[in-house]
Amino acid sequence: xxxxxxxRRGRVIDPACAIDEVTNVAIRDGRIFAxxxxxxxxxQQVIDADGRIVAPGLIDMHVHLREPGxxxxxxxxxxxxxxxxxxxxxVACMPNTSPPLDSDAQIEFVARQAVRVGRTRVYPIGxxxxxxxxxxxxxxxxxxxxxxxAFSDDGDGIADAGVCLRAMQYVSMFDRLFIQHCEDRALxxxxxxxxxxxxxxxxxxxxxxxxxxxxxxxxxxxxxQAGVRYHVAHISTAGAVAIVRRAKREGQxxxxxxxxxxxxLTDEACGGYDTNFKMxxxxxxxxxxxxxxxxxxxxxxxxxxTDHAPHGRQDKEHEFPDAPFGIVGLETALPLFVRALIxxxxxxxxxxxxxxxxxxxxxxxxxxxxxxxxEPADVTIIDPETEWTIDPGRFLSQSRNTPFAGxxxxxxxxxxxVGGEVRWALDG
Amino acid sequence: xxxxxxxxxxxxxxxxxxxxxxxxxxxxTRRHLLQMDDLSREEIEHILDTAESFKEVSTRSVKKVPxxxxxxxxxxxxxxxxxxxxxxxxxxxxxxxxxxxxQERMSSTKKGESLIDTARNIExxxxxxxxxxxxxxxxxTHLSQSVGCCVVNAGDGQHAHPTQALxxxxxxxxxxxxxxxxxxxIVGDVxxxxxxxxxxxxxxxxxxxxxxxxxxxxxPRSFEALxxxxxxxxxxxxxxxxxxxxxxxxxxxxxxxxxxxxxEYVQFFGMNAERLRRCRPDVLIMHxxxxxxxxxxxxxxxxxxxxxxxxxxxxxxxxRMAVLFLVNQAATGQAA
Numbered sequence: 001x002x003x004x005x006x007x008r009r010g011r012v013i014d015p016a017c018a019i020d021e022v023t024n025v026a027i028r029d030g031r032i033f034a035x036x037x038x039x040x041x042x043x044q045q046v047i048d049a050d051g052r053i054v055a056p057g058l059i060d061m062h063v064h065l066r067e068p069g070x071x072x073x074x075x076x077x078x079x080x081x082x083x084x085x086x087x088x089x090x091v092a093c094m095p096n097t098s099p100p101l102d103s104d105a106q107i108e109f110v111a112r113q114a115v116r117v118g119r120t121r122v123y124p125i126g127x128x129x130x131x132x133x134x135x136x137x138x139x140x141x142x143x144x145x146x147x148x149x150a151f152s153d154d155g156d157g158i159a160d161a162g163v164c165l166r167a168m169q170y171v172s173m174f175d176r177l178f179i180q181h182c183e184d185r186a187l188x189x190x191x192x193x194x195x196x197x198x199x200x201x202x203x204x205x206x207x208x209x210x211x212x213x214x215x216x217x218x219x220x221x222x223x224x225q226a227g228v229r230y231h232v233a234h235i236s237t238a239g240a241v242a243i244v245r246r247a248k249r250e251g252q253x254x255x256x257x258x259x260x261x262x263x264x265l266t267d268e269a270c271g272g273y274d275t276n277f278k279m280x281x282x283x284x285x286x287x288x289x290x291x292x293x294x295x296x297x298x299x300x301x302x303x304x305x306t307d308h309a310p311h312g313r314q315d316k317e318h319e320f321p322d323a324p325f326g327i328v329g330l331e332t333a334l335p336l337f338v339r340a341l342i343x344x345x346x347x348x349x350x351x352x353x354x355x356x357x358x359x360x361x362x363x364x365x366x367x368x369x370x371x372x373x374x375e376p377a378d379v380t381i382i383d384p385e386t387e388w389t390i391d392p393g394r395f396l397s398q399s400r401n402t403p404f405a406g407x408x409x410x411x412x413x414x415x416x417x418v419g420g421e422v423r424w425a426l427d428g
Numbered sequence: 429x430x431x432x433x434x435x436x437x438x439x440x441x442x443x444x445x446x447x448x449x450x451x452x453x454x455x456x457t458r459r460h461l462l463q464m465d466d467l468s469r470e471e472i473e474h475i476l477d478t479a480e481s482f483k484e485v486s487t488r489s490v491k492k493v494p495x496x497x498x499x500x501x502x503x504x505x506x507x508x509x510x511x512x513x514x515x516x517x518x519x520x521x522x523x524x525x526x527x528x529x530x531q532e533r534m535s536s537t538k539k540g541e542s543l544i545d546t547a548r549n550i551e552x553x554x555x556x557x558x559x560x561x562x563x564x565x566x567x568x569t570h571l572s573q574s575v576g577c578c579v580v581n582a583g584d585g586q587h588a589h590p591t592q593a594l595x596x597x598x599x600x601x602x603x604x605x606x607x608x609x610x611x612x613x614i615v616g617d618v619x620x621x622x623x624x625x626x627x628x629x630x631x632x633x634x635x636x637x638x639x640x641x642x643x644x645x646x647x648p649r650s651f652e653a654l655x656x657x658x659x660x661x662x663x664x665x666x667x668x669x670x671x672x673x674x675x676x677x678x679x680x681x682x683x684x685x686x687x688x689x690x691x692e693y694v695q696f697f698g699m700n701a702e703r704l705r706r707c708r709p710d711v712l713i714m715h716x717x718x719x720x721x722x723x724x725x726x727x728x729x730x731x732x733x734x735x736x737x738x739x740x741x742x743x744x745x746x747x748r749m750a751v752l753f754l755v756n757q758a759a760t761g762q763a764a
Contacts, residue, residue: 203565
């Protein structure tokens, strides 16, 4: 006998099918059965979504789950629990684990572990080069067979232009997304925050904007020759947004993503030497924040991600230059994007859903991002009005390294449904 | 060259204003001294005036006052610096405090224990003041947020060295009788210098005009936003300065290709007798020490009548006594 779940009277937003109306969504046997008033009413399970938004499940394509190797920071279990609590039905995890995800065996481990303990779908991103060392190509084809959806050397951009070009050409053969952490190491030096007035005042070594921009500019030239679908991870500077905008205008397959902190915070926040404000790319200037927001408005920026990077207190409780980069983001991303983009009037809810669900699904070529009949029933029900205070003590993530503790924010996922199953519900 | 008898830098006006200020002064409330940014003009003057009264102690035959008797000061130096550590230790001893010294040559992360872990363990033994020298910028701020005792920053990375700035200000005031309106040059590796940053903040707060001088690789434009004038042509401006503070050249910078050679640096930015002749006759030449003789400072200039180098060292003791005294006053004031 088939199982039917009915989500009743929510504001259904499905950018993929151009739907934005108050109606019902019926799920049968793990797939979307129908959207509309004609949906069957004899369901075994009913969720009342009055006043809520019903959206295709949110997808975060830039997450660090730390397993294998750093289970003291996060595991696939705890990371996906945090993801579900944040409204995500799927995450793509980066390969900077220990050992790195640079072989089919490693990819398969993550995929299996995700099935065993994951609360959301997990899409592994494979390393481009062996050991993420930027020298020899990793077994990209075999990793695809094992389940890798995209490729990136993550925290290390490929410095050698020759290796990078060949890697782009190789990845293009499989039509997978080539994701680059854009940072010229020689320019970045020992930098630990944005290079500018604030770093000068604080006496902290800086990472200049051109460290990011120089690599993106180079890669745009390489992409023109290689033809791969090229994606800039966590864009953060005005110059970088301008380079991507120009490349798009010239018809290149260049895309990019942005994190909430780069839309809400500036390098001024590093003034107290609080290492929860230390991440890479670093917090930039107000001008960069404005340029990133403009990039979202005009479509230069294709999707929204968290760069969820858990670190324990023992890791972060160090002197600023010695502490690791990164902050957690899965459980705070939705309301922070609401603050940065909706409350400020830059975009509306349908566009936000598109940027957090439809767009990443298309970039990664994975299921989801749509409520079309027959799609896997990955659905997020959002309360757009509820106000709440970010309390790291209540995070499901194993780590609490957030700069947003104590922020009063608006908007929260109420129910996260993966394959027709409720994987997380607020208050129960 | 002026002889020592007519030294233009011995200004008699410095001491007089002290006593009048002292009478209408509020109690000191800062338990930590972390950076010059935190201090108001009045607070800086409060410290300098307090130092003035402590300077006299060093001239007595019994060089001790019981202001900090029964208190414990620990010097925690995670970076080599004999003279700053000795200056702090002597300052604490002259105030009657017990002084212990943690000698830690390794960075905390290498050892596996964090700075905060180390500090909490030391604090648990009953310590009143921690004097911290550390290679990481912000470490003193970080420490002050994690322990209950007073924290005095004795230099954190490239960020701040407030007692050096205070002793420089003290020396300036003593020699020139004022700070307001003085034209001060800071010459050398400004980009990587905590001394430059702290001096700049302090001087601007007290109304001086500051020019930072050096090649663009050592003196970036971003210092303009901090309120300094940026100058890459030392010779063109030599005659304008009342005070020239020469920073120590660090040889290791050559490896990171910020300047090509010591020889070339000296040609453009070294202070020697020839350049001194083109300065104002009463120019004050300062240096935070230790001096690379023949590099940033020629030996005859370093030892000449315009130099205040040893006076800075002497004053450092009085300033550090004042700082230790005041932070303790704030701590005990809060406990009462």
